[in-house]
Amino acid sequence: MDEPEVPEEARRILGGEHWVVWRNRSLLLFDRVPVPCAVCRTDGEILLANPAMAAEWGTAPGQLSGRNVLELFHPNAAAQVHRIVEAVRLGRRSRYPIEVRWQTPDGARRHGELTADTVSDTDSPMWLLVLLRVLGEEPRARGDGAVDPAPDEAERAAPIEVRILALAAGGHTTAQMARQTGLTVDGVNYHLTRLSRRWGVGNRAELVARAYVLGVLAPGVWPPEPS
Numbered sequence: 001m002d003e004p005e006v007p008e009e010a011r012r013i014l015g016g017e018h019w020v021v022w023r024n025r026s027l028l029l030f031d032r033v034p035v036p037c038a039v040c041r042t043d044g045e046i047l048l049a050n051p052a053m054a055a056e057w058g059t060a061p062g063q064l065s066g067r068n069v070l071e072l073f074h075p076n077a078a079a080q081v082h083r084i085v086e087a088v089r090l091g092r093r094s095r096y097p098i099e100v101r102w103q104t105p106d107g108a109r110r111h112g113e114l115t116a117d118t119v120s121d122t123d124s125p126m127w128l129l130v131l132l133r134v135l136g137e138e139p140r141a142r143g144d145g146a147v148d149p150a151p152d153e154a155e156r157a158a159p160i161e162v163r164i165l166a167l168a169a170g171g172h173t174t175a176q177m178a179r180q181t182g183l184t185v186d187g188v189n190y191h192l193t194r195l196s197r198r199w200g201v202g203n204r205a206e207l208v209a210r211a212y213v214l215g216v217l218a219p220g221v222w223p224p225e226p227s
Contacts, residue, residue: 058159
């Protein structure tokens with residue numbers, strides 16, 4: 001990923017070593033933001049995504065780099081996108097909401113709102129900070145034409161979360177899970193914490209037990225596997 005241009009004054013004040021520390025801490029904070037977000041070029045190409053955004057697609061943040069945000073999330077009205085493109089072309093700095101729909105890897109159809117904030121300084125190219133607000137999920141159609149209600153949010157687990165749960169059930173450490181999933185240690189902890197809060201459990205052993213009770217992990221199989 002291309003690194004952002006940093007004003008010379010900021011580099012002078014922070015100094016080389018301090019700038020690296022500041023950048024690394026900024027990326028750490030970005031990873032821990034619970035709201036799905038991404039930094040994009042003005043054409044929608046994703047430069048950086050946080051674990052919460054990657055979780056919507058059951059993947060690691062690095063796998064979203066180079067993808068186009070408008071190919072992942074489909075706008076309900078093309079006019080909304082054209083308005084943003086024209087505003088960016090004219091150099092206007094504002095916040096632009098876009099109503100979108102998308103389908104997750106597990107087949108769930110969701111709808112929500114992307115909010116694009118233009119960010120840059122006077123000497124840097126304009127980028128977009130994109131935040132996702134999930135508003136709901138559509139019912140799923142069964143093979144007989146009937147419609148099942150959307151699964152309970154409290155019981156659902158994204159594909160990357162299921163993979164982490166299987167590794168946790170197999171006794172892997174957080175560092176080992178990070179290596180096998182392509183996430184950072186903070187990324188793995190983010191998903192474990194998110195699941196623990198969603199399922200109302202207090203530790204990793206309870207989290208694994210809950211995964212088996214909910215049918216997320218297959219019983220009687222070793223090494224542990226998704227159901």
